[in-house]
Amino acid sequence: MQRTRIDVLLSEQSVGQTVVVKGWVKSFRNNQFISINDGSCFDNIQAVLNRENYDIDFLKTITPGTALKVVGTIVASQGSGQAIEIDVTEIEIYGTANAETYPLQPKKHSKEFLREIAHLRFRTNTFGAVFRIRHAVSFAIHSFFNDRKFYYLHTPIITASDAEGAGEMFRVSTLDLAQPPKTESGDIDFKADFFERETHLTVSGQLEAELGALALGQVYTFGPTFRAENSNTSRHLAEFWMVEPEVAFADLHDNMDLAEAMLKHIISYVLEHCQRDLQFLNDEQIKEESQKPKNQRSELSLIERLQSCIADDFVRISYTEAIEILKNSKPNKKKKFNYIIEEWGADLQSEHERYLVEKHFKKPVILFDYPKDIKAFYMKVNEDNKTVRAMDILFPGIGEIIGGSQREENLDVLLARMEEMDVPAEELYWYLDIRKYGSCPHSGYGLGFERMVQFVTGMGNIRDVIPFPRTPGNAAF
Structure with a gap:
């Protein structure tokens, strides 16, 4: 007899049907009521057994974390909290979980502790809710681009170029670290390495x-x-995933339109397809917020915040307008910001971005036309020769969630920018070639x-939305 997933069983609620359910024990009460979850959905199914039919030593093996199979009949539940349950006729234990050593005891655990047992x-x-939602976000991204006839391109993970010019990259090498080959000048001889040149893990697939x-x-x-940045914050990872579309014949406004449409599509998809998981995370957030002082509580719940992001158009303002707003803001005048905004040209920090989104406009914001001195070499220079056609999208609770630009398609301007920023043109000859042969306006961004x-999950720390976080000093699992 085939196994039935719990999500299917709960949606169909076929009373009288004989089913096979396989999963892990969440709880076992009174040697009679087993709560089982198989990961297919947030909710559990309750299996009710006649304890008189089982040896007490066998029942003692049914503890939280135990993997088992139950066979039984779907019946209307006599208790509260569920519409149906399983009247058990057969039970088989696949793997027990020692009740004394199993880390996930039936109590609330801190997220810090759970990271240690990722x-x-x-x-x-x-985390069941978080990672089901993570899957939904991924699927929504692929469906968004597929529906718009984009092609999914696999760009290199090992690269010899630094797209951002940051220099904080992980080296890839097969050389003997104890005795690396040296050149006559005493430098490491990368000609003897696997790729016969110095290579790294990529920071971006944009250039390709x-x-x-x-x-x-x-x-x-x-x-x-990958970024080898020694940063231990709630917003940074050493290994993370990026979504990077690039579009020919698109200008900055096309770029902003595409990015806004994508973000709204993702949020709408999650709201529609992850209702039970979202509701749980929403309720948990409300409980956590209730413990904070009133002046520190969020004005909107998680679900309300998601709904607000798709209800209206995002605000679009220039960097110059944003600087004026920030200069004249109360936190700036009263020196509450950690980084005081004094003049045009300042590189905006997370606290500035969140002020614009959460306090001033109270909705997502797209900033555009940044000073060229604080942006990357490949961004198209505006006619004022002071700004570039860059754009960042700012979200509540997050700050920058997307960064992008119209790319510089003019070869001479691009070469001049690379020289200004000490980007070696000879290493990016292939990137320059597409400015020589059939160049055109084009744009893209990174999410x-x-x-x-x-x-979309409301999690406060980015380490809690990736299965196995890679951070300074941590490469466990």
């Missing part, structure tokens, strides 16, 4: 995606990226996937 935290209500866009029209990447998941 291999087991999927089994908790919170541009090559695809200028032939296929519109492409997107969705893959892992930090984990930040998106963090936003």
Whole structure:
């Protein structure tokens, strides 16, 4: 007899049907009521057995975490909290969980503790919900681009270029670290390495995606990226995922339109398809907020915040307008910001971005036309020669969630920018070639996937929305 997933069983509620259910024990009460979950949905199914039919030693093996199979008949539940339950006729234990050592006891665990047992935290209500939603966000992204006839392009994970120019990259090498080969000048001889040159893990697939866009029209990447930044904050990871579309013949306004449409599609999809998981996370957030002082509580619940993001158009303002708003804001005048805004040209920090979104406009904001001195070499320079056609999308609770731009298609301007910023042109000859041969206006952006998941789940720490977080000093599991 085939196993029935619990999500199917609960949706169909076929009273009188004989079913096989397999899953893990969430709780076992009175040696009679087993709550089982198989990961297919948030809710459990209750299996009711006649304890007189089983040896007491056997019943003692049914503890939280035990993997089992039950066979029985679907009946209308006599208790509250569920419409149906299983009247058990047969039970088989696959694997027990020692009740004394099993880390997930029936009590509330801190997220810090659960990060230490990340291999087991999927089994908790919170992380089961988070990772089902993470899947839904991923699927929504692929469906969004597929419906718009984008091509999914797999860009290199190992690269010899630094798209951001940051230099904080993980080196990839097969050389003997104890005795690396040296050149006559005493430097490490990367000619002896596997790729015969110095290589790293990528920080972005953007540059390669541009090559695809200028032939296929519109492409997107969705893959892992890596930054060797020694940052232990709730917003940073050393290994994370990026979504990076690139579109030929698109200007900055087209870019903003695409990004806003994508974000709204993702949120709408999650609201429609992850209702039970979202409701649980929403209720948990309300409980947590109630413990805070009134002046520190969020004005909107998680679900209300998601709904507000799709209800209205995002605010679109220039960097210059944003600077004026921030300069004249109370936190700035009273020096409440950690980074005081004094003049045009300042690089906005998370506290500034969140002020614009959460306090001033109270909705998502798209900032555009940033000073060229604080942006990357590949962004198109405006006619004022002071700003570039860059755009960032700011979300409540997150700050920047998307960064993008219209790319510089003029070869001479691009070469001048690379020289200004000490980006070696000879290493990016292939990138320059697409400005030589059939260049055209084009645009793209990058979405930090984990930040998106963090936003739709309401999780406060980015380490809690990726299965196995990689951070300074931590590469466990």
